[in-house]
Amino acid sequence: MTSLPIGDAELEERLLPRLELVEERLRDAVAQSDSLADATSKHLVNAGGKRLRPMLTLLAAQLGDGARPEVVEAAVVVELTHLATLYHDDVMDSAPTRRGAPSAHEVWGNSVAILTGDLLFARASRVVAGLGPEAVRLQAATFERLCLGQLHETVGPDEGQDAVAHYIQVLADKTGSLIATSARFGALMAGCTPQVVDQVTRYGELAGVAFQLADDVIDLRSDAATTGKTPGTDLREGVPTMPVLLLRARVAAGGTDEERQLLADIDGDLSDDAVLADVVARLANHPVVDETSAKAREWAVRAEESVASLPDGQVKAAFNAFADALVARAS
Template structure:
């Protein structure tokens, strides 16, 4: 299993066997008696992934008693929920690949992919039910925010709304909410006091926004072999990202160059051909708005670290700071 990017070899050696147990439980949780459902449910689990959310749950549990068995179930719940959203997101974004493999909707069609996402969320709900009513409530509130984030991303800001502020709230809902819940459940079931649970929850939300802003950079500055995702997918589907929003604001300000204006026009144009998309991705990747987005990701990582400034010093607190930095270092 790959390094956890927490900057502490001894702690990593302690967490990796637990993460391996989470992986086993995850595969058990997605198994279905129906042959088609079993194949579709295993599709993204088998494709692998960073497992950031279970890692964070296990790490935050180290602030208390990380060996408690409920912590493993909490880690499974957050990853199952994440996987469920990926099936839905790929349909809505028409993403052809995920984690280096064809997206489920490319293999089985949109309806099967959506229903598989629903099945996985049902399995997550079964696991979380065993953790008690408070965990069920947190899971329900998180899923509500995930849906609202996707809804708001789909319809866009209202007339007069600040587009960048609106987008940051979308990221907080779509990504930050589940990463915050990962940290929260880990700390809760590790037996941490309320003050620590509150701090890591705030940390998780800010880290989630930082992570997604870094992804906005990676979407135009990395290749499919590195990320497992097709570069420029969001551009092709007209999904707003921070670099495009910053470029749009620059053009609206009247201080843009002719090249800026032409790039925005091409982004808003027909990107159905690979040639047109490639040209836009190349030009946008070289633009200062992508550097600005990377700097914004760094600022949100700093917010995450500030949120845990009062944690007791120790291996887990230090690893959380390193973890936040690692989320945005991917875009460096």
């Protein structure tokens, strides 16, 4: 099975060999002559993953000539870029695990993990250079947005700025931008019309925000065996998520004694695993998590609407199935 719920056996049969080719090229691309760099670069590739972004590239390419070799190369670029961001994100968030395995910084330390992420960004640049100037510009613009998203998440909203709107922009930059680029690369490399390229790009941006809002829910309501990450990592590191922002808004508007106490505990010392688990459990049962799930649903619906004018068929149905699956995983 693929990471995307295709919902069509014939389309899936067409895409799976292409995804296997992407996987082969990905492993070739991360290989390093230096033994340490080779081990660190392969760490997350070997841990697996959903391969969501390259699959979206392959799917979008089915709207044009999906057999072009440039499509596979573009799919490798977006996954390399994604992997590079994970090395950096885990250092920023002090995440102990990733994809069910120890994070790279837990094994080799922060500096090595950051440099490994830089190496993978460099490899992505080498691959994208073979796809022409437009692809290089797109990759550079995406990289810029990824960095801005991380920067704005780190420093938080300006005084007087709406915290929820700020967070949505962070999600659009940190997650939506690369998912949008994944779809855009597929359509571009397959020779689709500018209108189709723009539609699937918009879809990717909206679906990316929905995806991350769903992750905010899953982080609180799933266990480490399901997600491959320790629940409550963002809470412990003080990283804002939609449920916490909605809780803050409730408390600012008055709130209940229980809500004020929960927020105080969230802002307190969460270094003890038992304390963190208790806070996660209490927050997971609060209505703000259901509100976050509803927001994920809204963004998924917007994603579906953005491709409504595509020709009816397997690809459009797969786009809709994926948007629906985003909602289901956070329900």
